[in-house]
Amino acid sequence: MKKLILSVLMMAAAGSAMATGNAEAGKNKAAQCSACHGADGNSPAAMFPKLAGQHEKYIIKQLNDVKKKPENDGRSIPEMAGIVPGLSDQDIADIAAYYSAQTIKGETVKADLKDKGEAVYRGGSLKKGTPACTGCHGPSGKGNKGAGYPALAGQHAAYIEKQLKAFRLGADEPKAQGARVNDGDSRIMRDVTSGMTDYEIRAVASFISGLR
Secondary structure: OHHHHHHHHHHHHOOOOOOOOOHHHHHHHHHHHHHHHOOOOOOOOOOOOOOOOOOHHHHHHHHHHHHOOHHHOOOOOHHHOOOHHHOOHHHHHHHHHHHHOOOOOOOOOOHHHHHHHHHHHHHOEOOOOEOOOHHHHOOOOOOEOOOOEOOOOOOOHHHHHHHHHHHHHHHHOOOOOOOOOOOOOOOHHHHHHOOOOHHHHHHHHHHHHOOO
16 A cells, blocks of 8 residues: 555656647647547547546557557557557647647436445545545546646546456456556556456446546
8 A cells, every 4th residue: 555655656756758739730630539539529439538638648648658569568459559650749749738628528427326436436445455546536536737647537437447447457467458557667557446346446437427
């Protein structure tokens, strides 16, 4: 638990140089992304994440991670395999700036999952050593812009659930198909999700989707 908290603090304090994005230029460059993510970053299908209002630093990291091989802490997204390799650092920065400037359209939490989801999000689990999600993503799910922790509020619940399960799989079987391991050497998300049940993941995903 102490190791995990220390990793969070170290990552929050770290910075990295990146190109300065131009939202206006990014609007045109993001046109190729609109089929899946929506013209304004509000994806019409839950299988694709909403990018509207997402922090630039996070978007830039994820796009660069797609360029890497999974064995090098990359992120495998087959739908983007033919798009991302052709993007320059400036293209990525511009696209990130555009989506960051958009406004996300929220979802509604399922009533039967609200209490459990809120308990997990705000309190974690002392027994399991699972920290509260608020530590990185904030009380209202807005994330941490400086540290590059993503904004989660309003995201599709099904997408959040899928990613949490992917990180959990990555904790046990990092080379398995569908496993996600691009949370760095700190393994923050893999450690957080490793002890979560399907019910806890489903509940917290629903709660997060309804945050504003």
